[in-house]
Amino acid sequence: MIGSAVAGLARLIAGGSVQWAERPTAAPRVYFANHTSHLDFVLLWSYLPPELRARTRPVAARDYWDSSRLRRYFAGEVFRALLIDRGGPDARESVDRMAECLSTGDSLILFPEGTRGTGEEVAPFKTGLFHLCRAAPAAELVPVAIENLNRILPKGEFLPVPMVSRVVFGPTLRLYDGEPKDEFLARARGALETLRETE
Amino acid sequence: MDRELLWLIGGVVAVLLVSTVVGQVLKRRARTDASRETVANLNARITAWWAMVAVFAVASLTGGIGSIVLFALLSFLALREFVTLSPTARADHRALTWSFFVVIPVQYLLVGIEWYGLFSILIPVYVFLLLAARLVLAGDTDRFLERVATIQWGLMACVYCVSYAPALLLLDVEGYDSGTGKLLLFLVIVVQASDVLQYSWGKLVGHRPIAPGVSPNKTWEGFLGGVACATLLGAALWWVTPFSPPAAAGLALLIALAGFAGGLVMSAIKRDRGVKDFGTLLPGHGGVLDRIDSLLFAAPLFFHLTRFIY
Numbered sequence: 001m002i003g004s005a006v007a008g009l010a011r012l013i014a015g016g017s018v019q020w021a022e023r024p025t026a027a028p029r030v031y032f033a034n035h036t037s038h039l040d041f042v043l044l045w046s047y048l049p050p051e052l053r054a055r056t057r058p059v060a061a062r063d064y065w066d067s068s069r070l071r072r073y074f075a076g077e078v079f080r081a082l083l084i085d086r087g088g089p090d091a092r093e094s095v096d097r098m099a100e101c102l103s104t105g106d107s108l109i110l111f112p113e114g115t116r117g118t119g120e121e122v123a124p125f126k127t128g129l130f131h132l133c134r135a136a137p138a139a140e141l142v143p144v145a146i147e148n149l150n151r152i153l154p155k156g157e158f159l160p161v162p163m164v165s166r167v168v169f170g171p172t173l174r175l176y177d178g179e180p181k182d183e184f185l186a187r188a189r190g191a192l193e194t195l196r197e198t199e
Numbered sequence: 200m201d202r203e204l205l206w207l208i209g210g211v212v213a214v215l216l217v218s219t220v221v222g223q224v225l226k227r228r229a230r231t232d233a234s235r236e237t238v239a240n241l242n243a244r245i246t247a248w249w250a251m252v253a254v255f256a257v258a259s260l261t262g263g264i265g266s267i268v269l270f271a272l273l274s275f276l277a278l279r280e281f282v283t284l285s286p287t288a289r290a291d292h293r294a295l296t297w298s299f300f301v302v303i304p305v306q307y308l309l310v311g312i313e314w315y316g317l318f319s320i321l322i323p324v325y326v327f328l329l330l331a332a333r334l335v336l337a338g339d340t341d342r343f344l345e346r347v348a349t350i351q352w353g354l355m356a357c358v359y360c361v362s363y364a365p366a367l368l369l370l371d372v373e374g375y376d377s378g379t380g381k382l383l384l385f386l387v388i389v390v391q392a393s394d395v396l397q398y399s400w401g402k403l404v405g406h407r408p409i410a411p412g413v414s415p416n417k418t419w420e421g422f423l424g425g426v427a428c429a430t431l432l433g434a435a436l437w438w439v440t441p442f443s444p445p446a447a448a449g450l451a452l453l454i455a456l457a458g459f460a461g462g463l464v465m466s467a468i469k470r471d472r473g474v475k476d477f478g479t480l481l482p483g484h485g486g487v488l489d490r491i492d493s494l495l496f497a498a499p500l501f502f503h504l505t506r507f508i509y
Contacts, residue, residue: 159300
């Protein structure tokens with residue numbers, strides 16, 4: 001109920017065109033997207049069919065989402081976010097928790113750049129996506145390009161400026177057997193950049 | 200419940216029913232790819248019309264408050280599309296936030312509490328000044344006048360002009376109950392019918408472009424045929440207004456002309472930005488702003504003419 005209201009509000013403020021390369025399925029998936037705004041995952045999540053929305057958890061930074069009661073409520077009760085420690089010594093543990101989520105049938109939303117950018121370019125990916133694929137080889141990866149959210153709610157602002165956005169869900173990809181880390185991360189990032197350029 | 204209002208809505212539904220049947224017949228008959236595409240677009244438009252009419256009918260039947268909320272929402276969606284296509288700077292963020300979350304609610308609140316004096320000058324005078332002051336505080340002087348002028352224009356077009364439509368419910372006309380929303384419905388029917396009729400005449404017999412540099416699809420034949428038919432339609436609907444049949448025709452003519460100008464101006468903006476439509480919310484039509492471009496020019500004109508003459 002609250003989830004639907006939040007999804008509706010996100011689309012009223014930041015919604016626009018949405019394209020799917022393949023139909024969304026319930027298979028455990030890792031949606032990975034470019035990151036420019038706190039609204040990124042909310043909008044992506046709002047476009048999933050409601051039954052999948054309930055089983056899709058955003059991976060979010062604990063230092064931000066655990067810092068006030070309201071944020072804790074939304075992260076915990078509405079989005080069921082998987083809170084991880086950024087840049088801490090427990091990177092291994094974070095990957096294990098994500099893999100565990102996938103093994104129970106949940107999907108994840110992940111921002112492999114690790115932090116919010118200005119929207120001009122996609123920063124190089126952190127290695128977490130690669131380690132996650134090694135730990136959960138069955139997971140399908142779905143690149144998602146999100147456009148214009150850097151103007152709607154840029155870094156450092158509290159209230160959004162409503163605007164029309166564009167979200168493109170790309171074709172699924174997987175980690176090949178024995179694919180080297182750098183090659184895989186470049187390929188995944190390339191898939192995202194290709195999506196950003198599609199009409 | 201006002202009987203004439205129900206007749207009006209019933210009439211619109213009847214026209215839509217006929218259009219739906221015609222659309223389905225044309226779909227069976229279309230042979231070439233080009234005609235199939237035209238008919239598919241036509242049918243998408245008709246489907247969207249059903250949704251728009253349903254929303255508008257519910258708003259009309261709930262009286263003044265429904266219309267005010269509906270048009271406030273339309274202003275919100277239109278301004279959102281306008282800002283998306285405007286080259287705003289990072290420093291404009293707070294001023295834009297104010298525009299959406301303060302200016303729009305206050306403007307429609309003024310309609311709701313019937314404070315005409317402030318309603319008519321809030322955006323042209325006070326927002327005009329405050330917006331520039333807020334923007335200069337952000338400290339970015341690059342393209343300053345261009346940025347402040349663009350936001351002000353968006354607020355005038357998408358909020359100020361649109362808010363004149365529900366304000367029609369407040370008009371004090373002797374011997375006529377404006378609160379039933381029939382004047383608003385008269386305006387919306389004439390302005391939208393004028394659009395559709397100009398489009399249809401243009402598709403059927405149009406070949407001389409009227410403004411080739413702005414909108415190649417608009418033709419003299421479409422313009423003249425559409426405006427003439429809209430004028431006749433306005434005259435035929437005189438019974439829901441406080442006007443005589445000739446006066447209703449004259450007002451409908453002015454509504455159609457203002458609407459044409461609105462469509463052309465918005466086309467010029469789209470062309471300059473290199474886009475075909477302002478949005479994708481209404482399949483076949485484009486965005487909200489594409490649908491109400493003529494209304495926002497016609498509404499203030501119709502409001503003031505009615506207010507000063509009647």
